[in-house]
Amino acid sequence: MRTDLNSLAVIRNLGILAHVDAGKTTVTERILYATGTTHRRGEVHDGTTITDFDSQERDRGITIFAAAVSCAWDGHRINLIDTPGHVDFADEVERSLRVLDGAVAVFDAVAGVEPQSESVWRQADRYGVPRIAFVNKLDRAGADLDTAVESIRERLHPAPLVVQLPIGTEDGFRGVVDLVHMRALTWTDDGGMVTGEVPAGMREEALRRRRLLEEAVAELHAGALEEFCMRSTVGEKRSTVGERQSTADERPSTVDEQPSRVDEQRSTVGEIQSALDARTLVGALRDLTRTGDAVVVLCGSAYRNRGIEPLLDAVVSYLPSPLDVPPVRGTGEDEGQERPADPAAPFAALVFKVNATPTGRLTYLRVYSGTIGKGDVVMDAGARRTERVGRILRVQADRHAQVDRALAGDIVAVVGLKSARAGATLCAPGAPLVLEAPGVAEPVVSVAVEAVRSTDTDRLASALARLAEEDPSLVVRTDPETGQTVLSGMGELHLEVALEKVRRDQGVDVNAGRPRVAHRETVVRGVSGHVFRHVKQDGGAGQFAHVVLDVEPLDLDAGFEFRSAVVGGRVPQEYVRAVEAGCRDALAEGPLAGHPVTGLRVTLTDGATHVKDSSDTAFRTAGRLGLRQALRACAVVLLEPVAEVTVTVPDTAVGSVLGDLAARRGRVSGSVTRAGSTVVTATVPLAELFGYATRLRSRTQGRGTFTARPTGYAPAPSAVTPAQR
Numbered sequence: 001m002r003t004d005l006n007s008l009a010v011i012r013n014l015g016i017l018a019h020v021d022a023g024k025t026t027v028t029e030r031i032l033y034a035t036g037t038t039h040r041r042g043e044v045h046d047g048t049t050i051t052d053f054d055s056q057e058r059d060r061g062i063t064i065f066a067a068a069v070s071c072a073w074d075g076h077r078i079n080l081i082d083t084p085g086h087v088d089f090a091d092e093v094e095r096s097l098r099v100l101d102g103a104v105a106v107f108d109a110v111a112g113v114e115p116q117s118e119s120v121w122r123q124a125d126r127y128g129v130p131r132i133a134f135v136n137k138l139d140r141a142g143a144d145l146d147t148a149v150e151s152i153r154e155r156l157h158p159a160p161l162v163v164q165l166p167i168g169t170e171d172g173f174r175g176v177v178d179l180v181h182m183r184a185l186t187w188t189d190d191g192g193m194v195t196g197e198v199p200a201g202m203r204e205e206a207l208r209r210r211r212l213l214e215e216a217v218a219e220l221h222a223g224a225l226e227e228f229c230m231r232s233t234v235g236e237k238r239s240t241v242g243e244r245q246s247t248a249d250e251r252p253s254t255v256d257e258q259p260s261r262v263d264e265q266r267s268t269v270g271e272i273q274s275a276l277d278a279r280t281l282v283g284a285l286r287d288l289t290r291t292g293d294a295v296v297v298l299c300g301s302a303y304r305n306r307g308i309e310p311l312l313d314a315v316v317s318y319l320p321s322p323l324d325v326p327p328v329r330g331t332g333e334d335e336g337q338e339r340p341a342d343p344a345a346p347f348a349a350l351v352f353k354v355n356a357t358p359t360g361r362l363t364y365l366r367v368y369s370g371t372i373g374k375g376d377v378v379m380d381a382g383a384r385r386t387e388r389v390g391r392i393l394r395v396q397a398d399r400h401a402q403v404d405r406a407l408a409g410d411i412v413a414v415v416g417l418k419s420a421r422a423g424a425t426l427c428a429p430g431a432p433l434v435l436e437a438p439g440v441a442e443p444v445v446s447v448a449v450e451a452v453r454s455t456d457t458d459r460l461a462s463a464l465a466r467l468a469e470e471d472p473s474l475v476v477r478t479d480p481e482t483g484q485t486v487l488s489g490m491g492e493l494h495l496e497v498a499l500e501k502v503r504r505d506q507g508v509d510v511n512a513g514r515p516r517v518a519h520r521e522t523v524v525r526g527v528s529g530h531v532f533r534h535v536k537q538d539g540g541a542g543q544f545a546h547v548v549l550d551v552e553p554l555d556l557d558a559g560f561e562f563r564s565a566v567v568g569g570r571v572p573q574e575y576v577r578a579v580e581a582g583c584r585d586a587l588a589e590g591p592l593a594g595h596p597v598t599g600l601r602v603t604l605t606d607g608a609t610h611v612k613d614s615s616d617t618a619f620r621t622a623g624r625l626g627l628r629q630a631l632r633a634c635a636v637v638l639l640e641p642v643a644e645v646t647v648t649v650p651d652t653a654v655g656s657v658l659g660d661l662a663a664r665r666g667r668v669s670g671s672v673t674r675a676g677s678t679v680v681t682a683t684v685p686l687a688e689l690f691g692y693a694t695r696l697r698s699r700t701q702g703r704g705t706f707t708a709r710p711t712g713y714a715p716a717p718s719a720v721t722p723a724q725r
Contacts, residue, residue: 007407008321008322008323008341008343008407008408008409009321009323010075010076010077010321011076011077011078011079011321011322011409011410012076012077012078012079012101012102012315012316012319012320012321013079013099013100013101013102013322013366013409013411014078014079014080014081014100014101014102014103014104014315014319015066015080015081015082015083015093015096015097015100015102015103015104015129016028016080016081016082016083016103016104016106017083017093017097017103017104017105017106017117017120017121017124017131018085018105018106018107018116018117018120019085019107019108019111019114019115019116019117019120019707020062020084020085020086020116020707021062021085021108022085022106022107022108022111022114022117022136022137023106023108023136023137023302023303024063024082024083024085024106025063025082026136026302026303027104027106027134027136027302027308027311028069028080028082029041029302030302030305030308031071031078031080031308031311031312032069032071033305033308034073034305034308034309034312035071035072035073035078035312036071036072037069037070037071037072037396041305056497056500056501056504062084062085062086063082063083063084063085063086063089064084064086064089064092064497065084065089065092065355066081066082066083066084066092066093066095066096066353067081067082068080068081068364068395068411068413069081069082069395069396070394070395070396073312073315073316074312074313074316076316078312078315079410079411081096081100081411083096083097083120085116085120086116086493086707087115087116087119087490087491087707087708087709087710088489088490088491088492088493088494088497089490089494090116090119090120090123090441090490091440091441091471091472091473091490092471093120093123094123094438094439094440094441095352095353095422095423095438096352096353097120097123097124097126097127097129097438098127098350098352098436098437098438099350099352099365099366099411100127100129101129101130101319101320101321101322101324101325102129102130102131102132102315102319102320103124103129103130103131103132103319104131104132104133104134104311104315105117105120105121105124105131105132105133105134105295106133106134106136106302107133107134107135107136107148107151107152108135108136108137108140108148109135109136109137109138109140109143109144109145109148109299110137110140110141110142110143110144110148110674111674111679112147112148112150112151112152112155113148113151113152113154113155113156114646114707115644115646115707115709116707116709117156118155118156119709121156125292126439128292130289130290130291130292130318130319130320131289131295132289132295132296132297132298132311132314132315132318132319133152133160133295133296133297133298134297134298134299134300134307134311135148135149135297135298135299135300136299136300136301136302137301137302137303138166138169138170138173138299138300138301138306138307139170139171139173139301139303139304139306140170141170141171142170142674143169143170143173145162145165145166145299149162149297152295152297158292158294158295159216159220159288159293159294159295160294160295160297161213161216161217161285161288161294161295161296161297162179162209162213162297163178163179163180163213163285163296163297163298163314164176164177164178164179164297164298164299164307164310165177165179165202165205165206165209166299167184167186167199167202173301173304173306174186174187174306175187175194175306176298176299176300176307176310177198177199177202177206178310179206179209179210179213180213180278180281180282180285181278182198182206182210182278183195183196183197183198184196184197184198184199185309185310187304187305187306191305193309211275213281214228214275214276214281215228216294217276217281217284217285217288217294218275218276220284220288220293220294221284221287221288223280223283223284223287224276224280224281224284227275227276227277227280228275228276231275231276282317285317285318286317286318289318289319290318290319290320290324296314296318298310298311298314321409322341322368322408322409323341323409325341327339327340327341327369328348328350328368328369328435329435329436330433330434330435331434331435331436332434333434334381334432334433334434337433339368339369339370339433340369341368341369341408341409342369342370342408343369343370343371343407343408344370344371345369345370345408346369346370346427346428346430346431346433347367347369347370347371347372347376347378347426347427347428347431348367348368348369348370348425348426348427348428348431348433348435349365349366349367349368349372349378349425349426349427350365350366350368350423350424350425350426350435350437351363351364351365351420351421351422351423351424351425351426352364352365352366352422352423352438353422353470354420354421354422354469354470355413355470356466356469356470360390360415360416361415361417361418362393362413362414362415363413363414363415363417363420364395364411364412364413364414365411365412365413365414365426366410366411367406367407367408367409367410367411367412368408368435369408370408370428371405371406371407371408372389372392372405372406372414372426373389373392373404373405374389374390374391374392374404374405375388375389375390376388376389377389377429378417378426378427378428378429379426379427379428379429379432380419380420380424380425380426381424381425381426381427381432381433381434381435382424382425382434383419383420383424385419386429387416387417387418387419387420388416389414389415389416389417390414390415390416391414391415391416392404392405392406392412392413392414392415393412393413393414393415394412395411395412395413400413421469421472422437422438422470422472423437423438423440423472424437425437440472440473441473441490442518443473443474443475443488443489443490443518444488444490444491444517444518444641444686444710445488445489445490445491445492445494445495445515445516445517445518445686446486446487446488446489446515446516446517446518447486447487447495447499447512447513447514447515447516448479448484448485448486448487448512448513449464449484449485449486449487449499449510449511449512449513450484450485450510450511451508451509451510451511452509452510452511453509456508456509459506459508460485460502460506460508460510461485462506463502463505463506463508464476464485464487464502467498467501467502471498473489473490473494474487474488474489474494474498475487475488475489476488484513487499487512488518490710491708491710492515492689492690495512495515499512514690515690516687517640517641517685517686517687518595518641519593519595519638519639519640519641519716520590520595520596520597520598520599520638520639520713521590521591521592521593521595521596521597521598521636521637521638521639522553522556522597522598522599522600522636522637522639522713522715523551523552523553523597523599523600523631523634523635523636524553524634524635524636524637525553525634525635526550526551526552526553526600526634527550527551527630527633527634528550529548529550529605530548530549530550530551530626530629530630530633531546531547531548532546532547532548532549532622532625532626532629532630533545533546533622534546534547534618534619534621534622534625534626536618537613541612541613541615542610542612542613543613543614543615543617543618543621544609544610544613544614544618545575545607545609545614545618545619545621545622546607546608546609546622547571547579547604547606547607547619547622547623547626548604548605548606548607549583549602549603549604549605549626549627549630550602550603550605551600551601551602551627551630551631551634552600552601552603553599553600553601554599554600554601555599556598556599556639556712556713556714557599557712558599558601559598559599560583560584560587560597560598560599560600560601560602561600561601561602562579562580562583562584562601562602562603562604563601563602563603563604564576564579564603564604565603565604565605566604566605566606566607570606570607570608570609571604571606571607571608571609571619572609574616575607575609575614575616575619576604577616578616578617578619578620578623579604579607579619579620579622579623580604580623581620581623582619582620582621582622582623582624582625582626582627583602583623583624583627585620585623585624586623586624586625586627586628586631587627589628590631590636591628591631591632591634591636592636592637592638593638595638597631597636598639598713599639602627637715637716638715638716639713639714639715639716640685640686640687640713640714640715640716641685641686641687641710641712641713642683642684642685642686642710642711642712642713642714643683643684643685643686643689643708643709643710643711644681644682644683644708644709644711645661645666645681645682645683645684645689645706645707645708646679646680646681646706646707646708646709647661647679647680647681647682647696647704647705647706648677648678648679648680648704648705648706649677649678649680649696649700649703649704650676650677650678650700650703650704651673651676651677651678653699653700653701653703653704654671654678654680656699656700657680657696657699657700657704658680660695660696660699661680661682661684664684664685664688664689664692665684665685665688665717666682666683666684666685666688667682667683667684668680668681668682669681669682669683683711683714684708685714685716686708686710689708692706693706
């Protein structure tokens, strides 16, 4: 038992998070190279990376699917997940974060915090995942560590603790000063790391920054504050004694005596900068990282293989092991139950990814407690169904190594499970437990799809069902009015990738219609005292329900609220619940165009029952039909999804791009000039962004880039709002 627990202490389960093109995959590849897992450096632009192994990833030069790899560093085993950076694949990031103990957030040293950087940071906040930051691409023109750190402070609101100082700038960047251990780390052209003394010209700045680091840590950490105050007091006393001794000596200083004075001054500076020793500082940084009170900031250039070894040391020193995180807790009926990270505890694991491969269905899972072995029977706690484990695989992206068992803290893939989906809890049959599943984002873009050849219709249906099984953010449905098959996802690129996967993997030619966005409807002016009476008498038991409803608008992000203000027991509690269920049924189709309704509160103010004919069914029907009728009496508007768009263009093309954004109903919220280019931020309806990438390239001679992040819904203009039904 002790050996197993000790083995958990050297495990680090972490993800690499960032905005697209910040260098996540390059950082991952350099980690694999530095740890000896690979023997050559994979490059994104050459299509030779380990984690971007899918053909579409290599063709497009971006990460699309989260990929898991394992490596070893300094006696520790690191299970690492390289996550996508594009907003269309944010659901992959969400599922990965749910099972991780820590993360490395990668930032571009020129751009700082970008839109998707902010999104993935908030996702990590939601799951309480401790992070360290790596400011990448310090060798680029315009790179500035301090500016990037300030953007972290302003946009993400953590307390950034910078533990390194760059040696050299832009193309001259060659190393860092380690402020914790006060040493210089430089890299040769072949990637070798050399440890030495801090360069003389940087010593004063390094001491100043070390002092700032100590002060920031002492403000946040009680133990560090105590030592900081104690050592600072001792340093002041020594300095005072030195000053008195100097005053008592009235002899003029000779040239020979000058070096001793300089040494004395250096000693005083040394005492000031060492108000916290390295061991205390490391311990405090570890505590602050794991509690989320601060984020340690390192820097480097992954492409030039500079800064990776200190990053690995920081992962080992600061990020938690499975033993350092709280036990997982059950949800629903199992709320309050816990599973500690102990191989001897009952088995519990969470499925976070499913992948259909030519060799079989791979189910990726994080083992939280207990042990799982080849041939074991496990239970899908949500479906209450048991399955047998065929094989257990240690994953290296698209390569796998078979193992006999997996312990608490492991991230592995399992072969043999036929029905477990992403978000499912697997547990020991005799100790059921349901864990919190990762959230699934609501699709915002849809396309109608059909097979080019009618003989491929069944194959297309099977391929789409498999896609939805692998990626819960893809939804397949049949339009009841047209009979078309509709595929919905998180964005235009998301749907493109999904359909290309059908073509390549299943060999099915597919036609797709023009993308359509998912609209919503909301109430802007409600009604009070709306009466609805449901009476049905057609032989046998009848139905009777009388309800009085108030409808009022809420904020768009509030969704739906239901309240009961009935007094005197005029509507029994069980019927109140039925009315709420009926109201929720009515929200599926709004009065304008049949879109889902959101942003409203319904209050049941009065009602009446019949001794014989009232029932749950009658009141549910009254709730559904009554709210539909009430909505037709309300003022309702159509909502359309909007996105925050960040466009980076040459200064000479700003006017043209601003005009195009205005034509797309965009509202510009700001712009920043950076080294010959301008970054424009605007809010644009998602429907207006289809085909924008091509238009932007033509207006900027291929030099413009943009990213879009869905931010919610906004009222659509009257020109696109249909008449109320």
